[in-house]
Amino acid sequence: MEPDMACSMIQRLAEDGYTVGTLHSDNDATTQSRLPRSIIKKDDKTHLKKNLSKRLCGLSKNYKQLKSAKVIPYIVRCFMYAISRHQNCKQSMKAELATIVPHIFGHHEQCSPTWCTYIKDPTKFRFKHLPNGKALSGDKLKEELDKLAQSYIERADRLLNLGSTQSNESFNNSVASFAPKNRFYGGTKSLKARVSSAVMQKNEGYGWLSKVNKKSLLSPGHLTILHGIRKDRRRKQIRKTQSTTNFKRKRLTIKSKKLKDNQRETVKEGDTYGGEIEVQEHIDTETIPSKMKFEGEESVVVFDLETTGLSRKSDITQLAAFDGTTVFNEYVSPREVISPKVSELTGLTFDFSCDQMYHHGKPVESRDIQIVLLKFIDFISKKKKPNLFGHNIAAFDIPILMNKLRQHSLLSEFLLHIYGCIDTIKLARRKFKTKDIGNHKQKTLVTKLLGIEYDAHNACADVTSLFQLLEHFEYSEKDVFPFNAALLTDSYIPLIRASHITKLTARRLAHSGLCLKHLQLAFNRDSENGLKSILLEHGFNAKTVTSFTKYLTCTEE
Template sequence: MTQKYRSRARNLLHLGSTQANENFNQMVSSKAPKARHYGGSSSLMNRVSATVLQKNEGHSYLAKDLESIPDPIKLQNFNDFVTFDLETTGFGYCDITQIAASVGSSKYQSYVYPRCQISVEATKVTGMSHSIATNKLYLHGKEVQGKCIRTALLDFIDFLKEKDQPILVGHNIASFDVPILSRLLKEFGLHREFVRIVPAYIDTLKVARKVFSKEEVNGCYKQCNLVEVYLNIKYDAHVAVEDVNSLQQLFTVKLKDKCTDEDVYSITCKSCKESYTDVIKNKIVSKVICEKLSKDGIALQHLQLANRRDPNGLRVILREHGVPFKKCEDLARKIQEE
C-alpha cells in the first residue's frame, strides 16, 4: 500500500495534519468534559472561548490578554511603508494562494498551497488553479512551487522583521486582505507576534477616495485604473507581485504625502469593533466613537481594564484617543456603572 504514496511523497508533503484539530478537541474536553452537561448552561461559550485563547496564545493567555493599553497610532511612528497584497481561493471563509510585499528594492513573494478548492471565479481573476489530488499549484496553467500556509506566514513575518518600524499599505485591505490575514495568523498562533512587528496599516482605497475626485478617475477607484490614470501604466492585475509593485509606485508618487494620522488603522481594528457590538446595540455608546477607538486598537475590554485600574485614567485614555469631552464623561460614567 505504501508504494502507492511513495511516488507522490513530495506532493503530499504540505497537506498538513489533523493533529492540531485533535489537540484542540482535547483542550475543549478538558474545560467542558462530556460527562458534564455544559451544553445547556451559559458557561459553555466562555469555556470554548478560553480554549481558543489557550490554543492561540498558550497557557499564559490570561496574563497576556490586555496586559497593556495601546497608545494613539501616529503616522510619524513608522518608517518603512510595505505595500502588500493577497490572492485567495475566493470570498468569505477562504485560503491564501499568494502573498506578496514590497518596500523599496526589497521584495517578498510566495505561492501558497490552499486547503480548499479555488473557486471558478477566483481562477478567472487570478489565473491560479490547484489540483487537490496531486497538491500541485498552477498559474495560468503553468506549475509553480508553493508553501504550506504556516510556512508562508512565518516567512512573511521574517521579511517584516528586517524592516524599520514597518506599516502595511494595500488597496482595499481594510475589508479584504487584513481580516483574512488576521484570521489565519490567529489560526496558527502567530497573530500576537505579527501585531508586535506590524501594528497598523493604511488602506490606499480610502486615501484615494479622499485625494482623487470622481471626475479625475471616471468614478472608478480600482487600483488598476488609478495606476493607468496617474502613472500611465497597464499591468497584470490580480497577480500579487504585480499588484504590490504598481501600488508601491502609485503610493510613493501620489498618495504618501497626502496621508495623515486619520489614515492609519490598527491591525486589530476589526476585532476591536466587534467588542463594542452590545454597547452600541444598547445605545450605551455611539458607533462613531467606537470606530474612533477601534482605529487605535482600543477594545471595550481595554476601557474596562483602565477603569479597574483608575477611573480617572479611563477619562485620560478616552481624551488621548480623540473622544470629545462631553462624550468622554458620558462614556466613562456608563462604563463605571456596568
C-alpha cells in the same frame, strides 16, 4: 551633615561678633534641636510649599480624587494664599487655614468673599480646578485633610514672616558649577579658589575674572571682557523677563500641561515604580496604547493577497509584499477549490491529485499556509515600525489574513511586529473624485496616474505597482489603524447593544487602538479622570467620556 554645618556657621558668626536671632530653613533636618533656644526657627516658603505638595501626593495614593492634575496644585494654592495673606497676624492665619478644607468640600459658611465667589452667586458657583467643577467628597478624605490643615494651624507661629532660601539654592548651584559634587575637591588645594570664584561671580557678575586679572597686574583679556559683558547682559535680560506677568503665566501653563502629561502617562503605564513593588501580589503593568504619531522612522510595506474566492473565509493562494527593495512572493497550496471566476482573473489553478499549482498553465512552487505565514512574519520583523499598505485591505485582505493567522495561533506574534495599517483606497477616494478618474480600482489608478499597464490580480505585480502609486497619495497618523481593528470593535458590542455608544464611535475607538479592556484599566487606575485623559488624547469629546463612565460605574456596582 546639614545640622553640623549650620551649628558651625552660627558659632563662627558669634566669634566674629554677629548674633543670629532668626533662622530660616526647611524642616528636612534636625538643625533646630541642636541650636540654642534663643534662636527662633522660621519656615522657608519654597520648602513649605514643596512639603505640602509631597504630603498631598502621598494621600493621592489612597484617594483617587486627588490624582486629577489640577486638584493638588489648587489645594496648595489655597493654603499658601492663606499663609501669605496673614504674615503679620497669627490668629487671622489660623482662622483662614481652618476654612480651607470645608471650602473644598462645599461648605462655604465661613468663606471670605475676597477669595470665594460662592457668596456672590451660589447657583452659578463651580470649582474651576476640581473635577467636573464639583466639591470633593468622602468622610475619610475630609478627615485626612483636616489633620493636614490642623498640623499647619498648630505651628502658625513658625509660618509668620516667612523667608526664602532661593538665593542660597542659586548660590549652591553656582558653587556646584565650579566644584561639582560628583568629584572630590574637599581634599584639594583648589577648593578654596573654586568656592571663591563662585562668590566673585555672585557678587561681581561674569566679569569678575577680568577684574581679578587686572588687580593681579595681568592682562584682563579682550575676549574675556567681552564674554563677561555678554553673560551679564544675558542674565539681566533673563531676570527682567522672568519678572513679567506673561512669563509667570506661561510658566504656570507649562507646569499645568506637564502635570496633565504625567498623569496621562501614569494612567497608560500602570505600576512602574514603588516601595517593594516587585514583591506585591498584584502588579498592574499592562500598557494602554498612546496616540499614533509618525516620527520618520516608520517603514512602508505594501502587501496583497490572492484567494480561492470572494468570501472572507476563502483560502489564500498567493501572498506578496514589497518594501521598495525586496519582493516577498509566495504561492500557497489551498485546501478548497479555486472558483472558476477567480481562476480566470488570477490565472491560478490547483491540481489536488498531484498537489501542484499552476499560474497561467505553468507550474509554480506552492507551500503550506503555515510555512508562508511564518516566512511573512520573518519578512515583516526585519523592518523598523512597518506600516502595511494595501488597496481595499480593510474590507478584504486583512480579515482573510487575520483568520488564517488565528487558525494557526500566529496572530499575537504577528501583532508584535506591525506598527499599523493604511488602506490606499481611502486615500484615493479622498484625493480623486469619481467623475475625474472613473473609479478607484487599483488598475484604473495605475493606468491614469502612472501611465502603465500591468498584470492585475497578480499579487506580486499589484504590490510593486501600488508602491509606485504611493507617491501620488497623502497620508498621516489619522489614516493608520490597527491590524486587529475588527477584534477591537467587537469588544464594544455590549455598549452598542445597550445604546451607550454608536457603531461609528466603536469603530473610531478601535481605529485608535483602544479596546474596552483598555478603557476599563484607565477607569480602574484613576476613575473618570483616567478615562478622560485617555479619550481626550485620542480626540473624543466629553459626551463619550460620560457614556463610558456611566457604563463602567454600573459594571463595578
